[in-house]
Amino acid sequence: MTEKNLLYDTILARSFSKNEQKRLGYGAFIASLLFVFTLCTVFKPYLSPLPVVELQLSVDEDGLRMLRITEPQKPQAITSSNDATSEDSEKLIVPTKQDNVTSNGVITQSLVSSEDDKLSVCNDTSLPKNHHDSFNCTTTNTTISEEQVISDESKLEKTMKPICNKLKRTELCELSGDVRIHGKSATVSVAITFAFSGNSTWHMRPYARKGDTAAMNRVREWTVKLKQNADDQLENANFSRCDRNHSVPAMLFSLGGYSMNNFHDFTDIVIPLYTTARRFNGEVQFLVTNKNPRWIEKFKELLRKLSNYEVIYIDDENETHCFSIVVVGLNRHREYYKELTIDPSNSEYSMSDFRSFLRDAYSLPNAAVTTRQTRRRRPRILILSRGRSRAFTNAGEIAKAARRIGFKVVVAEANTGLASFSQTVNSCDVMVGVHGAGLTNMVFLPENAVVVQILPIGGFEWLAKTDFEDPSKGMNLRYLEYKITPEESTLMQKYGRDHEVVRDPSAVAKHGWESFKSVYLVQQNVSIDMNRFKPVLVKAFEFLQSQSV
Ligand SMILES: *[C@@H]1O[C@H](CO)[C@@H](O)[C@H](O)[C@H]1NC(C)=O
Ligand SMILES: *[C@@H]1O[C@H](CO)[C@@H](O)[C@H](O)[C@H]1NC(C)=O
Ligand SMILES: *[C@@H]1O[C@H](CO)[C@@H](O)[C@H](O)[C@H]1NC(C)=O
Ligand SMILES: *[C@@H]1O[C@H](CO)[C@@H](O)[C@H](O)[C@H]1NC(C)=O
Ligand SMILES: *[C@@H]1O[C@H](CO)[C@@H](O)[C@H](O)[C@H]1NC(C)=O
Ligand SMILES: *[C@@H]1O[C@H](CO)[C@@H](O)[C@H](O)[C@H]1NC(C)=O
Ligand SMILES: *[C@@H]1O[C@H](CO)[C@@H](O)[C@H](O)[C@H]1NC(C)=O
Ligand SMILES: *[C@@H]1O[C@H](CO)[C@@H](O)[C@H](O)[C@H]1NC(C)=O
Ligand SMILES: *[C@@H]1O[C@H](CO)[C@@H](O)[C@H](O)[C@H]1NC(C)=O
Secondary structure (H helix, E strand, C coil), rough: CHHHHHHHHHHHHCCHHHHHHHHHHHHHHHHCCCCCHHHHHHHHHHHCCCCEEEEEEEEECCCCEEEEECCCCCCCCHHCHHHHHHHHHHHCCCCCCCCCCHHHHHHHCCCCCCCCHECCCCCCCCCCCCCCCCCCCEECCCCCCCHHHCCHHHHHHHHCCEEEEEECEEEEEEEEEEEEEEEEEEEEECCCCCCCCCCCCECCCCCCCCCCHHHCCCCCCCEEEEEECCCHHHCCCCCCCCCECCCCEEEECCCCCCCCCHHHHHHHHHHHHHHHHHHHCEEEEEEEECCCHHHHHHHHHHHHHHCCCCCEEEECCCEEEEEEEEECCCCCCCCCCCCCCCCCCCCCCCEEEEEHHHHHHHCCCCCCCCCHHHHCCCCCEEEECCCCCCCCHHHHHHHHHHHHCCCCCEEEEECCCCCHHHHHHHCCCCEEEEEEHHHHHHHCCCCEEEEEECCCCCCCHHHHHHHHHHHHCCCCCEEEEEEHHHHHCCCHHHCCCHHHHHCCHHHHHHHHHHHHHHHHHCCCCCCCCCHHHHHHHHHHHHHHHCCCC
């Protein structure tokens, strides 16, 4: 039995401690066990690997009723100030008929925004935080229900955990019961058996980059409707019958947004998909909104490991699909500016679990670089070449210098398909590339490998740090950075030294980075000054001869 199974069993056992047995009464307890048995049989694939989502039983006047309680989702800081209640979610929670579930307990619509909820979308540099983010630099009030729910933790005994949750960068609905999905009208209808108050209609876009208008505009909006009981679903012809009954849970997510950009594919979709889907151990049906067969093809190896079923493109489905468990949206890191990483406070999986999942999916041999290896053989360096923009004009010279230092050099462009390129990356000890989506391939590097990010001119420091430097540390990689001078940019040849674009990129940013971004991102190649760059290569070489991180 795996650790996770054991954990689950412990939790289940705990929920039937002596106290609870007394409370339930003997007959009810036996009935409960029978029910558990049935559940385990029916939902076994869902239950067993799943300590986070617990199905527990409670008894009230109506007899047995299934409740779904998710693990308390709270940042550490708040947990500690709330110790008294932090264990509550493992208890049997019995919502009584008298206690209406408050609106924030079930579904949160408009919460009072506190100072903490305000999020500065752009900071002083006036640069969008991501070259694709085209939102304006304003301070928006972001409504964050997680805090709200947490501050109401003491009411947990009386309330249910939310069904829909607004996190900083994503929205997530976890629905159980009679859940019916009609693709054509982009509606999910769920019949719930407990009382609730508040808004029963929830609009959401199931893509984990909330706050980024340009991305979210390319994501279909879905409506989740709570119905007080199953009969209410009959009102709407689209939900009156189940055309297709599914026995496994479903996950609904979008392949719109910035999909097909490698960086966004991983940070907005693949990693959130992994942390949301992995617990199902393959027994989950993916429902895709914003159909994108190229994306499905690109990530087929990963999808095959996460789901045992063919993806359903749900948007054009006129048939109503029925499930007993549906997750709409993907989980994501709780901090706004965190990329290519997994939030330990928010997931049972870690970045290192994710990386080992990738190695599994692509059969990558190298988990870590060891000094024994690199002392025995020539370390391998991968020079990521780019075809159209931010290309190295002197890749040959870089390769020559690297060879002299003692590297075996591989020059490659990330355009061969992930299965093959992941092998190339995983076989290397160092990866060098200009800031751009190609660096995302660091996910395939073995631990202790070295990433060298080259920054073009144009004020990329913040992006470089957020997109690749910080993530590389979270993957136990070593990181080096090389910032080019204007002389090393083809922009100088084109505009001359005195042009504002070259002279003061940060001033340009103040005029509105949008209009200049294509200059920096598209019209710039880099010609590395080997005298300046050689020490960086030497440093990378030395890293490999020294102790691991
Ligand atoms: C529960 O909601 C109903 C209908 O909204 C209301 O009449 C009743 O007073 C509420 N009960 C409590 C305990 O808030
Ligand atoms: C931008 O924000 C980041 C993260 O809050 C901060 O570290 C950085 O110093 C800020 N940059 C400027 C120029 O204020
Ligand atoms: C940003 O602001 C400008 C001027 O106020 C406006 O024209 C533009 O549409 C805005 N862009 C976005 C993405 O909101
Ligand atoms: C943000 O919240 C403040 C109060 O906290 C309010 O005065 C302001 O109008 C809100 N801004 C927006 C854009 O909703
Ligand atoms: C049922 O679905 C169709 C799209 O197929 C939509 O136009 C219609 O509004 C839906 N009916 C209701 C009552 O939501
Ligand atoms: C519920 O929320 C929807 C969308 O946010 C809104 O259009 C609707 O007016 C709200 N209904 C109520 C009763 O507040
Ligand atoms: C799906 O299940 C429901 C309830 O058990 C049943 O009424 C319906 O006929 C089933 N639909 C199909 C297509 O089997
Ligand atoms: C969709 O399904 C509804 C209900 O079964 C039916 O009336 C309608 O004709 C269907 N529309 C299409 C385009 O198949
Ligand atoms: C950058 O290099 C690529 C490949 O060599 C070339 O196609 C492109 O035109 C160059 N762009 C600029 C702005 O020099």
